[in-house]
Amino acid sequence: MTYAGIEQTGAGRLASGSGAARAARRVGIVLSEGFSLLAAGIVAEVFQLANESGAAAHGECVRYSVRLLSLQGGGIRCSSSVQVWTDELDVRAQNAFDALFISGSGADPSSDPRLPGTPARAPQRKSAHAADLDLNDTRDAASMAAGASRATLVFDLPAAQADDRYEAVKSALTLVVRDHGLDIAREIAERLMPGSSAKLMPLLGSVGTTVGEKVRRSAQWLRENCDRPISVADAAQEAAMSERNFLRRFKLEIGSTPSEYLLQARLDMTCRLLAGTELPVDKIARRSGMGNGDHLAKIFRKRWSISPTEYRLRNRRERDALAAIVAPAAAAELETRDFAF
DNA sequence: CTCGGTCAGTTCCAGAGGCC
DNA sequence: GGCCTCTGGAACTGACCGAG
Structure with a gap:
């Protein structure tokens, strides 16, 4: 693993360019003093594993090129006083990145006007910031593949004192889910943090799906877990919906209430x-x-x-x-x- | 107008305990 | 194994409201 300003483009860390048939995703991790080395490192590791897994699964695939950046360039100290070397974030070249992960605890880099989506450029931030994205909107996915003119996705990485691993992995996997699908994202989550996929996948599973798909997936979940003492509230949480809305949409989509559906699944198993x-x-x-x-x-x-x-x-x-x-x-x-x- | 959330009221059911 | 009663809580529903 190489962090400081060196392009990490896959298993073999290619120095330049990518194969003609391979789409390149340029990812920047923007650091400021006191950043979480763990969070930044785990993001880089997610894309490294995605390059390995994607190549193994598809041969030709989306590959990630990860760079460590800062506003001034040069050495930046993390929360544990380890200094890493960064490239300067070229303001004019911001749009050259598909995604920027912003990490730091001191001067909040995400509030810097030179970064995309900061108050001076609020409209762009509104449409591009991961937290504000309508992940069901296929236009966002389209913009990901649209080339240089696409919007840059911006993710805020957690502060060093928080339980930063889950949030960092989740942010990075959001991109991986879109490019490689849930299976590879799940595999990466398990390789990095064994046992984490069960917690992360329900969150990531909502990326790029309609309400109907969410309901059908929760119905599948009910059937798979009918032997456990699960409730409608659990299923609603699984579908990332309020209980009331989940009940409403479930009945519309499936034709019965969640509890009826669960009872039928249990009776099938009993018989x-x-x-x-x-x-x-x-x-x-x-x-x-x-x-x-x-x-x-x-x-x-x-x-x-x-x-x-x-x-x-x-x-x-x-x-x-x-x-x-x-x-x-x-x-x-x-x-x-x-x-x- | 549609969608999704909250709230209050009602219905239904799971679990406990006891008995045959 | 099957049945009965009781009770607390979960599930469900309709009405209403706010956001887009």
């Missing part, structure tokens, strides 16, 4: 376990998120007017009866095939 295992009803109820055997029986009786054990017996009888019919037919078919050969 599979009843039919396919010898586990006691109470244990099945607990495994499928239905609470206990009593509640499961209550729901079965209400829905189908039978108990879980009756369901199991009927299912076995029907299966045996079907096997009695199907087995001779299958045997006959095998005999026919033998003849055919």
